[in-house]
Amino acid sequence: MNEARVAIPSTYPGGLDAEVEAHFGHCGVYTLVDIKEGKIAKVSTLPSIPHQQGGCLAPVNHLAQNGVTALIAGGMGMRPLMGFNQVGIDVFRGTENPSVRLAVEALINGELQPFSRDHTCGGGQEHHH
Amino acid sequence: MIVAIITDRREPLAALEEGFARKGYRSEFLAPGPHLRQHLQAHPWNLVVLDSSSAPCRDVAEQVLEVDARLNMAVITDMDAQTFHETGEGFGFLGTLPTSPGVLDAERILTKLKAIGGVDPAIEKAQAHLDAMGRQHHPRCVVCWGQHPSGLKVDYRVTGANTVEGRFGCGRSFEGYENVIHGGVVSSLLDGAMANCMLARGVEAYTIDLQVRYKTAVEVGVPATIRGEWLRAAGPFHLLQATLEQDGKVRARARAKFFEGTPNRPSQPMPSGAGMRQLMIQARKRLV
Numbered sequence: 001m002n003e004a005r006v007a008i009p010s011t012y013p014g015g016l017d018a019e020v021e022a023h024f025g026h027c028g029v030y031t032l033v034d035i036k037e038g039k040i041a042k043v044s045t046l047p048s049i050p051h052q053q054g055g056c057l058a059p060v061n062h063l064a065q066n067g068v069t070a071l072i073a074g075g076m077g078m079r080p081l082m083g084f085n086q087v088g089i090d091v092f093r094g095t096e097n098p099s100v101r102l103a104v105e106a107l108i109n110g111e112l113q114p115f116s117r118d119h120t121c122g123g124g125q126e127h128h129h
Numbered sequence: 130m131i132v133a134i135i136t137d138r139r140e141p142l143a144a145l146e147e148g149f150a151r152k153g154y155r156s157e158f159l160a161p162g163p164h165l166r167q168h169l170q171a172h173p174w175n176l177v178v179l180d181s182s183s184a185p186c187r188d189v190a191e192q193v194l195e196v197d198a199r200l201n202m203a204v205i206t207d208m209d210a211q212t213f214h215e216t217g218e219g220f221g222f223l224g225t226l227p228t229s230p231g232v233l234d235a236e237r238i239l240t241k242l243k244a245i246g247g248v249d250p251a252i253e254k255a256q257a258h259l260d261a262m263g264r265q266h267h268p269r270c271v272v273c274w275g276q277h278p279s280g281l282k283v284d285y286r287v288t289g290a291n292t293v294e295g296r297f298g299c300g301r302s303f304e305g306y307e308n309v310i311h312g313g314v315v316s317s318l319l320d321g322a323m324a325n326c327m328l329a330r331g332v333e334a335y336t337i338d339l340q341v342r343y344k345t346a347v348e349v350g351v352p353a354t355i356r357g358e359w360l361r362a363a364g365p366f367h368l369l370q371a372t373l374e375q376d377g378k379v380r381a382r383a384r385a386k387f388f389e390g391t392p393n394r395p396s397q398p399m400p401s402g403a404g405m406r407q408l409m410i411q412a413r414k415r416l417v
Binding site: 056057079120 | 199246
């Protein structure tokens, strides 16, 4: 991947050394990494937003409005996945990497798999794994 | 504001429909099956209700999300909470409705919809304007009044900041030439959509110029969707447009100029003679 703004659900306070958070919709913070010419160009953080039952498109809109084009996640439901796809955010599986830095490097190196419908799990009524 | 109810049983859901209507929502009943996607694409729904006694809710929900993942969904089901949680996992359902839902169930699910920001306050306000203005200014309208003995009975609903939408069954009693809806009726439907756009803005207004383009025949027996849109205003003059579609194809379109009356007061008398000519000159000058 050469050009992207990648969101990684992270443990607080975020940043390249933070851990990747499995709960994408209820993470402490998103680390945003701008990739240019296949390298990390800029790192920033974005607070997550609360949402309730039935409101799982809120994180989708939140990330889309902040210019995110790719997301690294461990698990998510069918609805947010289709929401991300429809707003043009590519979703990749990648929580086995212990830190945001390693997850992003794996993405740059093309080692992360696209998140498909077969990978969707629950999140159910209240949370996203 | 429009709710899609995906079901093959309408009668047991009459109270739910009534509950939605009391809150300003029109319900449309869609049958599950191969044409569902096409029907879902046809309207800007505010809420989709899936009846799990008609089709498995996960299958239908997947079709809904494929059309638009932003659509909020509720499920009619008799599942207990735990079973529903497992069944609906990942679909982000708003909640459940009982298999024989009542008026209050509609209100309850709409409250949830509002709580997640699923109702645009501007649209809700416009709908309230439309309902109140309709009652006050044209309670026996031949196009809109649902109890009119021989009227068109189109229930226009607000769909956006400047748009409304209505449905018309195109019954044979409105036929002109054989199997074709009368052009005057088509014109009335388009004009009615635009008039409802004005009412949704809280403005009583008269049509002073209407241009209708009949593209192809409006067929008898094929339900039509009529959409109106307010475009802009210059002083008391408003420019609007409308379309009438059947099977997703525009059969007729119109543009019109409206002149403001006096909102919340007795209707303003229409000008006549020289006054009307002056109005038309001004409208042409100010709304190009």
